[in-house]
Amino acid sequence: MTDFEGLRAVVTGGASGIGLATARLLAARGARVAVLDLKPDVDDPLTGYRCDVSDDAAVTAAVSVAASSLGGIDVLVNNAGIGAQGDVTANSDDEWHRVLDVNVLGMARMTRAALPHLRRSPAAAVVNTCSIAAWQGLPNRVLYSASKGAVMAMTLAMATDHLDDGIRINCVCPGTADTPWVGRLLDAAADPAAERAALAARQPMGRLVTADEVAHAIAYLASPLSSSTTGTAVAVDGGMYGLRPRPRP
Ligand code: NAD
Numbered sequence: 001m002t003d004f005e006g007l008r009a010v011v012t013g014g015a016s017g018i019g020l021a022t023a024r025l026l027a028a029r030g031a032r033v034a035v036l037d038l039k040p041d042v043d044d045p046l047t048g049y050r051c052d053v054s055d056d057a058a059v060t061a062a063v064s065v066a067a068s069s070l071g072g073i074d075v076l077v078n079n080a081g082i083g084a085q086g087d088v089t090a091n092s093d094d095e096w097h098r099v100l101d102v103n104v105l106g107m108a109r110m111t112r113a114a115l116p117h118l119r120r121s122p123a124a125a126v127v128n129t130c131s132i133a134a135w136q137g138l139p140n141r142v143l144y145s146a147s148k149g150a151v152m153a154m155t156l157a158m159a160t161d162h163l164d165d166g167i168r169i170n171c172v173c174p175g176t177a178d179t180p181w182v183g184r185l186l187d188a189a190a191d192p193a194a195e196r197a198a199l200a201a202r203q204p205m206g207r208l209v210t211a212d213e214v215a216h217a218i219a220y221l222a223s224p225l226s227s228s229t230t231g232t233a234v235a236v237d238g239g240m241y242g243l244r245p246r247p248r249p
Contacts, residue, residue: 003223005030007123008070010063012036012053012110013080014046017179018129021215022077029219031075034066036110038080053080053106054098063113073117075222078107079129083181084143091143103147104154111158118167123224128155129214130171132237152233159231168230170221175237176200178208203238204245 009026013019014035020042027033027045036059040048047069051062067073084091084099091099107128118124131148133141151171159169176182176199189195200207217236220226235241 002030003225004075004219007031007074007121007224008067008072009033009075009077009222010036010066010070010073010110010114011077011079012051012106013129014077015040015042015048017181018174018177018211018214018218019077019079021211022079022218025212025215025219026075026077026222029223032070034070036062036066036080053110054101056109059106059109060113063110063117067114067117072120073114074121074123074125076110076114076118076126077129077218077222078110078126079218080106081129081147083185084141084147086140086142088142090140096143099143099147100150103144104150107151107154115162115165115167118162119165122166123227124165124167125222125224125226126158126167126169127218127221128169128171129218130155130173130233132173132175132235132240134173134233135235135241155233156231163230168221168227170230171233172214172217172221173233173235173237173241174214175203175209175235175240177211177214177236179211182208201248203240204243205238206248207238209236209238 009031011023014023015037023033035048036051042048049062081103130151133145134148134152155171186192
């Protein structure tokens, strides 16, 4: 497919996992792609820019440089995010502020900085990486779930605000995806193989989602071919949101 031919895309957190798979897919489908990341080590045809989405000055500067280099911005993928574990007692106020600063304000800052460019695009789209945690009560994920619930609500509110700007805004809700992030979590578990099996079993398909599968959904939402789709959340979760199959024998 070449549906992104001539379009310019910015992907945050695009140097790893879901973001990297998305950046590569958008480029393969014709987009020129800038990756904004804390560690922007990416290969051709992607161009990396160092940017911490929790730093407003860094976001403004990186968006400006990326837009100049690309000649504008049509697609923004707000994907950078960090995890947090534990029940409501597990994280200090500072940690709450840190995670919300990256996962929620990071997306607000990026969208705010990209808006003037998106308004000039004939095919403007924003896709936010949300999570199954916005919909389902996962154990020991209070802070992370709060951040992704905010991403879901923010996606809908922003989609409404920018209807008349012609900017479509949607989100994807991955289940547990096999990315370096989850690899790090598994490495830290007492029994990584058992933990991986438990995460896989939680998803009705019985396996983890792949980064490429999430990237495909992000590309679907970002594509100019999806020009009537705004204010939606697409689950990429092996059936975790909607299905209640009987446990496998
Ligand atoms: P990952 O750790 O493999 O990649 C995340 C990338 O974001 C990294 O390159 C990292 O450097 C970058 N990043 C982190 N903080 C940043 C900051 N402050 N500024 C700029 N870049 C920053 O993670 P992933 O699994 O690919 O996750 C990507 C997104 O998907 C996150 O928003 C995460 O919440 C969401 N998600 C992941 C899963 C999963 O199971 N992996 C499930 C649901 C949602």
